[in-house]
Amino acid sequence: MSEANPKKGVFNIFILDDSASTRNIAKYSLEQNLPCSVELFPDLNLLLRKVPQARPDLILLEDNAEDDLGISACETLKKDPASKNIPVFFLSAKKDPTKRVAALKAGGVDFLLKPFYPEELVTRVRIHIQMHRLRVENVAQIAEQKALLRVLCHDLVNPIFAAHSLLDLKLSLGKPVEEPTLKSVLKCCQSALDIVTHVREEHSLVKTNKQFKSETVVLAEAFEEARSTLSERLAKKKLTLKIDADESLQVEIKRVVLVHNILNNLLTNAIKFSHEGSAIEITARKDESEEYCHIEVRDYGIGMPPEILQNVFKDAAKTSRKGTGDEAGTGFGMPLVKRYVEKSGGAISISSTEASAASDPSEQGTTIKLTFPL
Incomplete structure (x- = not known):
């Protein structure tokens, strides 16, 4: 199961074993007793190619007596960030306890000697999948709690x-x-x-x-509320905030999210990296289909170098830097904006031209584009 996109209701299990009878017995036993879908693999390379995309809830992996291929496969899975947290359960033909210990040291969560008792297999698999899902849910909740703490500290x-x-x-x-x-x-x-x-x-x-409930928000009013909150920051750098939005243009979103978690963060960044006395523009338009609204926040400041631009929405990346007025930053703002835009059913993109002696002042700076359904 992907930690970013956990499945609901159906377990997804991969089985690799060179014995067709073992694969089929395991598949039948699991599908008859668990709400799961089972995919069989006769070849290790096929399984390794499929795992990063499918991210199953559990892998049943053969560990036969002739080689240590299963252990090597487990070590490979545990080195890959996309699969390192997926439980690997060994179906082992090895009678030597030290070999089984080696399988566990490689990252396996359990093993079962072949031939196995089907009911025991089902019981053990159920336990490991439930433990895995609880861990994933805990990780997701911890990430959410950290994001909320950042909102309090930042916004x-x-x-x-x-x-x-x-x-x-x-x-x-x-x-x-x-x-x-x-x-x-x-x-x-x-x-x-x-x-x-x-x-x-x-x-x-x-x-x-x-999810939190949305409400109908008039964009022109939201823009003015953001301007009011940031008026002191704008005045300090003698910046002009130009607002262009039709008074009738509305979107369904929570007002506090749009104003404080999204707009204020975007405008604060624009202020931070703008030159004194310049302008910042915020516009809102319907697209031609009148199904989507596009909001743009544009500054003519120092722009972003490529290494920051490609990581600006990543939590773990170091993107904080000094502003044109030596303002400090945390690097939390843009990941929070992306989080709230997507939680509100929208999309976000960014383009930037770094200021240089050769660049046209009218072309440099950063543009953030938000898209929301109408």
Whole structure:
């Protein structure tokens, strides 16, 4: 089973054994007693080629008395990131206990001597598949919990920074805090509360494997809300945010996700890598079929080198770097954006031209394109 795409309800088992009778007995026993599909392989190379794409829930692997081919195959599977976590169960013809131990040391989870008792095979296979699926589910939930922690650490910064900047400016100048400023601060606090509330809701949904509910969002309003949250950052670098979106254009998505988890992260990056006094553009358009909406965030900043561009959406990759105003970064923003775009049924792509002495200023910078169904 793929950790990225776990199967539901049906186990997928691969069996490799040079004995047709052993393969057939194992297949029949498993399919009659487990909700599974079994694929038989008479040849090791065929199995090794198929495993990375199919990623079965368990592999029954022959380990005969004449050679150590099964052990070598297991070692090969365990070295490949695509198959290293798939349980390998040996059907062994070896009577020597040290040989069986060697199979387990190679990465096997269990072994059964041939000829085997079918009911024992079924029971052991069921246990190992259930353990494997629990482990995969735990890994997936841990990854989700880490992502939510990053949301709290990363996305709360924008509204808190905005509220702090508004109050700090007034206090540093010794001026009273007027009602418009208080309303802006209150709005920022509400945004922070919205993010916390969403993370709490998503945390509870992770445990039940459910998705958060979407709502109808007017894009022009979402863009203006993002501009309001980031107004202090824009003003600090004297940047102009140009918004171009039809007032009637709407998408089905959770508002806090679109504004804070997606737009604010994209615009914060654009601000970070833009030159002082330049412009950032955000546009929204229907495609010709009127079935999809395309949102673009475009800056004319320093762009991205190829090594960062190809890894920008990867969690484990080191893509953080200083901005044009020496701003620091975490590298969490873009992977979080991709996560939320795809969880909301959308797609994301990026193109970038790195600034250089030879590049046209109007061509350099980065464009992020989001696509959502209407």
